[in-house]
Amino acid sequence: MDELEEIRKKKLEKMMSDSTKDLKVEYPSKPVVLTDGSMDAAVKQYPLLIVDCWAEWCGPCRSVAPTIDELARELSGKVVFGKLNVDENFQTSSKYGISAIPTMLVFKGGKLVDRIVGAYPKPALKSKVQKYI
Numbered sequence: 001m002d003e004l005e006e007i008r009k010k011k012l013e014k015m016m017s018d019s020t021k022d023l024k025v026e027y028p029s030k031p032v033v034l035t036d037g038s039m040d041a042a043v044k045q046y047p048l049l050i051v052d053c054w055a056e057w058c059g060p061c062r063s064v065a066p067t068i069d070e071l072a073r074e075l076s077g078k079v080v081f082g083k084l085n086v087d088e089n090f091q092t093s094s095k096y097g098i099s100a101i102p103t104m105l106v107f108k109g110g111k112l113v114d115r116i117v118g119a120y121p122k123p124a125l126k127s128k129v130q131k132y133i
Contacts (some may be wrong), residue, residue: 029076031068034084036091043107046080048132051105053098055087060119061102067122071129078133108132 025046034042034051042049052068054061072081086093086101096105096112106114106129116128 027077027080029073031072031081031083034082034089034092036089039082039084039089039092042080042082044110046107047109048079049082049107050079050129051082051084051107053084053086053093053096053101053103053105055085055101057087058101064102064119064125067120067125070122071126074126075129075133079129106132 027046031052032042039051042051052061052064054065056062068081068083071079075081084092086098096115100117102117102119104116104125105112106116113132114128116125120128
């Protein structure tokens with residue numbers, strides 16, 4: 001009887017291991033474009049998501065964009081960066097009370113845990129992000 005129990009246990013462990021392989025999160029190496037329709041799903045999908053709220057007319061937003069692209073590459077596998085155009089996605093920007101841009105929303109485990117307001121140089125922004133990794 002013990003041998004049968006051991007076989008069942010090993011089978012169950014293998015089945016559980018196989019099923020969790022499908023649940024692995026893909027971490028893109030460039031920012032993901034987010035919209036009113038995709039924001040909630042992204043927050044649930046990614047364990048750590050940094051959303052850059054920006055607009056085309058915003059000079060500081062344009063100046064921080066290359067930094068976000070670089071950090072997305074450097075921190076791929078640990079964090080996902082997203083970009084939300086506030087002019088095109090009013091519903092989401094209103095939901096999170098975006099009143100100044102650039103603003104980065106930090107989501108961890110599906111919850112908003114921080115907001116970073118302003119255009120920071122790369123070392124400062126990287127430091128702020130790394131405290132959540």
